[in-house]
Amino acid sequence: MSSFWSFGISGYVLTLGILLFSVMCYFTLIQVRRSRWEPRLIVVETLRLLVAALLIFTLFRPERVNQEKVEERPLVAVLNDQSGSMLTRDILLENGATQSRQDWLNIQKEAGVWSPLSDQYALLVEDFSTVPVDPDKAALAGTDINAALEALEKAHDNLRAVLLLTDGDWNQGASPVGAATRLRTRDIPVFAVTVGRNRYLPDVELVSVSAPAYGLLDEQISIPFTVQSRMPHDLRVAIHLAGPDGIEDRKILSVPAMAQVQDSLLLQPQYEGDYNYFILVEPVAGEVVKTNNRADFQMNLRREILKVLVIESAPRWEFRYLHNALQRDPGVVVKCLLLHPELGVGGGRNYLKKFPKDKDELSEYDVVFLGDVGIREGQLTTEQCNLLMGLVEQQGSGLVFLPGIRGMQSTLIDHPIVQLNPVLMDQDLPEGHGFVNPSRLVLTSRGRDHLLTLLASSGRENQSVWKNLPGFYWHAPVIRARAGSTVLAVHGSARTEQGRVPLLATRNCGNGKSLFLGTDGAWRWRRGVEDTYHYRFWGQVVRWMSHQRHLAHSEGIRLFFTPETPQRGDEVFLHTTVFDRSGYPVETGSVRALITGPSNASETLDLVPEPGGWGVFKGSFTPRRGGNYQVKMMCESADREVDVSLFVARPALEVVGRPARRQVLKEIAEITRGRVANVEELTDIVESIRILPERQPVQTRFRLWSHPLWAGLIVLLLALYWSSRKWLGLI
Secondary structure (H helix, E strand, O other): OEEEEEEOOOHHHHHHHHHHHHHHHHHHHHHHHHOOOOHHHHHHHHHHHHHHHHHHHHHOOEEEEEEEOOOOOOEEEEEEEOOHHHHOEEEEOOOOOEEEHHHHHHHHHHHOOOHHHHHOOEEEEEEEOOOOOOHHHHHHOOOOHHHHHHHHHHHOOOEEEEEEEEOOOOOOOOOHHHHHHHHHHOOOOEEEEEOOOOOOOOEEEEEEEOOOOEEEOOOOEEEEEEEEEOOOOOEEEEEEEEEOOEEEEEEEEEEOOOOEEEEEEEEOOOOOEEEEEEEEEOOOOOOOEOOOOEEEEEEEEEOOOEEEEEEEOOOOHHHHHHHHHHHOOOOEEEEEEEEEOOOEEOOOOOEOOOOOOOHHHHOOOOEEEEOOOOEOOOOEOHHHHHHHHHHHHOOOOEEEEOOOOOOHHHHHOOOHHHHHOOEEEOOOOOOOEEEEEEEOEEEOOOOOOOHHHOOOOOHHHHHHHHHHOOOEEEEOOEEEEOOOOEEEEEEEEEEEOOEEEEEEEEEEEOOEEEEEEOEOOHHHHHOOOOOOOHHHHHHHHHHHHOOHHHOEEEOOEEEEEEOOOOEOOOOEEEEEEEEOOOOOEOOOOOOEEEEEOOOOOEEEEEOEEOOOOOOEEEEEEOOOOOEEEEEEEEEOOOOEEEEEEEEEEOOOOOOOOOOOOHHHHHHHHHHHOOEEEEHHHHHHHHHHHHOOOOOOOEEEEEEHHHOHHHHHHHHHHHHHHHHHHHHOOOO
16 A cells, blocks of 8 residues: 655646745745844744645645555456346347347356456356246336346445346336446446347237227127237238137238238127137248237126117107117117107107106116207206216216207207217307218228227228218218317318318216217118118117226126226226115215235225215225236125126236347446447457456545645634734734
């Protein structure tokens, strides 16, 4: 160990210091002469000269430097990524074959490529981001480069360099830039080897499947899916839906090169129960990754009878054929309330004499069709519209707006129920627009594959069907769609200042949904094909709008949850409606949910009542594991309970087939003054580490000029100087 003094001094400061000290010596000499060499004054003036000298010395920034040569061998750490993404097979060998990133890395470990460093350095070889055996823990596992570098930096004082072998797929923990910055301050470079290619492999991936949690028997259930192609050419892929009875549906899909395509498969269940299904994209020639071609899901199949209320004024053709379509649907029970403006309330089979009297009666209905009626004498009242709003927003029912040529719905403008309408209408033209020649509906991009507008088995056939449907001769005075609405179809030619006139649109309203159809010509779709499209469309409307209400229900209690197909870590919102034994909504009392996870661990959740008097209670929980959950909802005061099975998907953070992220490793190397390279340059990287210059001796500096004791000494001498002058009577 050696020591020496260091000064941070410039020529200007040195000259200034000498000049100041010379001036101080001159004035001190004059003062002493005037006092005729008085001894006491000589001591005081010498003390002042000492203080001045110390201050000038401080300007020279004196530091005591101690150098200590490190006798311990410097350490080089080799970090090997063992995460799930390292299973990607994109390492090209000399013979043209490929191997996985992990296999390549294991071969380098066995060959000891970095062993030449052992002559000069101590070697530490460690794995990071290993995949746990437990499936749930494996799904949560990711690549945390920052944690691996940070642990090395904290644990080893003699660390000289880091050799990092990874694909750079950082998806967990803090940004590795933080650890790289700390390594830079200690002059520890990171040499990163990018294991894997920087572009996607030739692949066809089943990106997502949006399957409902339940389905109704004898109904066609649409299962939307998304396919991503990363092939350099257009191709046709076969995709099928399979379950316990084998293949349920199959189609050939045309997918452009490097494009994403959305479509759907149809399932028509025949048996009740919980069943497992999967959608599979059959492998194509040249596809490298085949593990992402399949998606599994679970569905509960059962019979349900949906209850529908149709409210209309004059019995126009749209009402008559809608009534017939719903009445002949075996899964629907329809009731009609005909409020004829001249003849009063209509009567007959399935007709009501009056509007449901209270929440209990109205809450039975899953969907309400609101025809050419409004708030006026002999039709609806303000209180009845309030009930309809509560039914939709609180109970999760659906409300369908079907305006007519009489323009009665314009009278709803002053009631909040108008906010449930997906579109904004012109109140100055309540009768709408009539034409001599027929017009047609044109599907939007959202409507081409939507369940409501799916009248054929594929998107292309569906558009053809809609183009050939008979036209309409009247449409409602629509100005534009409200913010947050989804427009499914527009007028074929009519426009406003906001664009094409939306005539078929939907909207989420609290817990329920609303739908708007701005023509009264759907009944014409029967021409030449009878009920093929007309019945199918209205059947899909009823089932789509009532879907949430039938996720789980029992006598006097109903439960639905969102999202319907949650993933691990998503917040699941529970909505429960409870009625007592007398049929009235439960407004007070305790509603609890017993939630049992896949490991049989249980938790109890107390739900909170919602204002409005509809007996709605809400709560939420977050599943931390994937698998089947059992949710049992209980209300002891009303003696009600209902059970539902909830499947939580567990998507993995690590995905096989993604390209290596070289940019991440390049940033780490640049910050630490290291280097980034490909797998072919591994030996060059090892050589770069071997020829690193020997680390300089460790220096510790004692900064005298900024030390508080040094400042205290100067202040003490100044105080002694001024006290001495006062004692001598010089002040």
